[in-house]
Amino acid sequence: MTRQIGLLFLLGIVLIGCKTKRTVSNNNNRENYASSSETVTVVKSKSTHEVGDSYTMPKDTGKFVRLAIESPQEYIEVFSEIAQLEMKAYGIPASITLAQGLLESGFGKGALALKTNNHFGIKCHTGWQGEYDFHDDDEKGECFRKYNHPMYSYRDHSIFLSGRSRYAFLFDLPNDDYKAWAKGLRKAGYATDRHYPQKLIGLIERYQLHKFDEAVATKGYGRSPQKNVVMASSPLVSTHTVKQGDTLYSISKRYSVSVDDLMRWNYMYDSHISVGQELTVKTQNFN
Structure with missing residues (x-):
């Protein structure tokens, strides 16, 4: 009898453990952001000359983190704060x-997001040094960037838009004009779907995502009285195309930044670079 009770008790512990492992609450999702490794300073408009708050990236432990998100509302609750912080730092509307x-x-919950934590469909492109996986999209078996945590996908999305010349005109738009940004993304070639702007606008209005833009814009982040502050085309962020004979050290000297910063901004795990590769360079260190 005692042996049977012991076996039942042990079975109960195992079942509880399995249930806990499968179920990830929204609170636990949010706690994933608390582990710090990189502090990012956000900058207010040029008219105020004030430096705003700072926030931290989650520490990359090298382990793949999969968040349990069950609905669009829960997705918004989990990621709205990071979207606002990215808006403060880079000027991209949080709603977009x-x-x-x-x-x-x-x-x-999409197949690509579940296996790569890539929430923006960003493909590898030339020069990508990080992890990757293959997924059928416009063509079969295309290369997509992979992240250990979805928050790194959000940061890479900001760097991707702000570091490429074809998106530079977007940063001349008011950062609370989500309709103009949605249409501009399609114009710049972010997506091939001609209904892409309408889909974004529909989501923003259905879930009232524009309220997150308003909360940031009213505090003066990324704006000036005359013109929206342009994070991408201003001297803060630029792109260097690697030429024959370039090294990370020579590039760091040219822009007066450190090799470590260059590697961090471009998600590089070693110092290898190739001719034609585009590197994000921040000529004023606001991180």
Whole structure:
């Protein structure tokens, strides 16, 4: 009898453990952001000359983190804060970031998002040094970037838009004009779907995502009285195309930044670079 009770008790512990492992609450999702490794300073408009708050990236432990998100509303609750912080730092409307994340990732439940934590459908492109995986998209078996945590996908989305010349005109738009940004993304070639702007606008208005833009814009982040502050085309962020004979050290000297910063901004795990590779360079260190 005692042996039977002991076996039942042990079985109960195992079942509880399995249930706990399968179920990830929204609170636990949010706690994943608390582990710090990289502090990012956000900058207010040039008219105020004030430096705003700072926030931290989650520490990359090298382990793949999969968040359990069950609905669009929960997705918004989990990622709205990081979208606003990215808006403060880079000037991209939080509503646009959230709408793209919802659409491209299937609110975190799409096949690509589940296996890569890539919430924006960003492909590898020339020069990508990070992890990757293959997924059928416009063509079969295309290469997509892979991240250990979805938050790194959000940061890479900001760097991707702000570091490429074809998106530079977007940063001349008011950062609370989500309709103009949605149409501009399609014009710049972010997506081949001609209904892409309408899909983004529909998500923003259905879930009232524009309220996250308003909360940031009214505090003066990324704006000036005359013109929206342009994070991408201003001297803060630029792109260097690697030429024959370039090294990370020579590039760091040219822009007066450190090799470590160059590697961090471009998600590089070693110092190898290739001719034609585009590197994000921040000529004023606001991180």
